[in-house]
Amino acid sequence: MAQKLKSIGRLRPVDLARGHGLSAQAVRNYEAAGILPAADRTPHGYRAYTPLHARALSAFLALVPGHGHQTAAAIMRAVNRGALEEAFRLIDGGHAQLLDDRRTLQAVEGALRDLEAGADSGPAAAAGPGGAFIGPLAARLGIRPATLRKWERAGLLRPGRDPRTGYRVYDEAGVRDARLVHQLRRGGYLLEQIAPLIDRVRAAGGLAPLEGTLRDWHGRLSARARAMLAGAAELDAYLRARG
Template identity: 45%
Template sequence: MRPVDVARAAGVSSQLVRDLLAEGVLPPAGRTPGGHRILDERHRAALLAHRALVAGYGHALARDVMLAVHAGEQAAALALLDAGHADLHAQRLALEATAAALAAVATAPPVVPESVPREGLLVGELAHRLRVRASALRVWEAAGLLHPVRDRDGYRRYDADAVRDARLVVLLRQSYQPFPQIRAVLDGVRRSGDTTALHAALEARRAAFTVRARAMLTAAAALDAFLQLPV
């Protein structure tokens, strides 16, 4: 087979096939007397495995797995896949912990009244409480997520409601929610305590994990098909 034939099997460009050959992601290719590359079924299967690994595990891990396989280090390659599954599982656990924390923060009173001074918290004080940088609070304000008031001297002041909102932002950012999604959650909580957007954000993240898990299964099957081919 020619590089273009292998490329068509995976729906990629011939240049990508040549690049992957040069990187060692695909097995070494033979040459015709005229210097043209000769590829075979192993190259096609390796390319399909690599593309599936990219979809399930990302470019860096996919490359490392294929390099390990071609180096004869199959146990190391499988250990990398195990690490990918462990990472996904850890993200699932973190999401559920975040969901529980968000539910508690969103449905509880904003903050125990005496825990926030009547004049509110300064940006540095709130950042310290939340264990984030003061610059992060300013970025979130610029994105329309937080609305501190200004005192006579122009300093930002965060009242109990603003502290609650900041806590929600921290938790949602920990689960990689984008700003528009966070804004929808905050709008619902501020307006009526509605957590519909909150639950929608969490479900979207869970759905993304399911898609990734399926992609990992597909990648494992493609890699196994390659490993079963004779060398």
């Protein structure tokens, strides 16, 4: 239906809406937001859209899955006011973010492989029945206790307390988290970048159940990449139609 609209002459808001599975009010809102070019008006004041508006709406809806609603809207506003360099910069930023997300995933997978390879003999093997205290754990990782405390303040570590001494004590999961943070920090990742990754490990209940999570992560990145390609094709068609 959306394809047919691109070959029809004058279109009402309801025509544009039905062709794209939207409400007429949504079409009017998109025009008011600058996502669509301003429509001409009939002598009676009604909006008169054209096939160009249909292409603009198709481009916007195709950009959303890959770039998100806010960025897709900003891209369309830039195009409609002739600021193509700004639109291209926003698109480039989306691709750069996707590449950064892929590198983050690769870093997580690498860190997890390192953890699995050193599970029995690495610098921080099992915490032991009583857990690992901060000093010995820091020594095993080759860092200072102050670094572990910094990671704790950032929400990356959640050590318990020894009931007799009040000292920090890291159970097996705590040691795992410390080792994962250490691996990612060595890879150059910032604490704020590491926090959501640690949350993923905790939500999965450890390293073993993460295989499905990682597959899903790969799938979502691939879906975004395909969506960006589809959005680029529709946007290119709109740019050609604008001339």
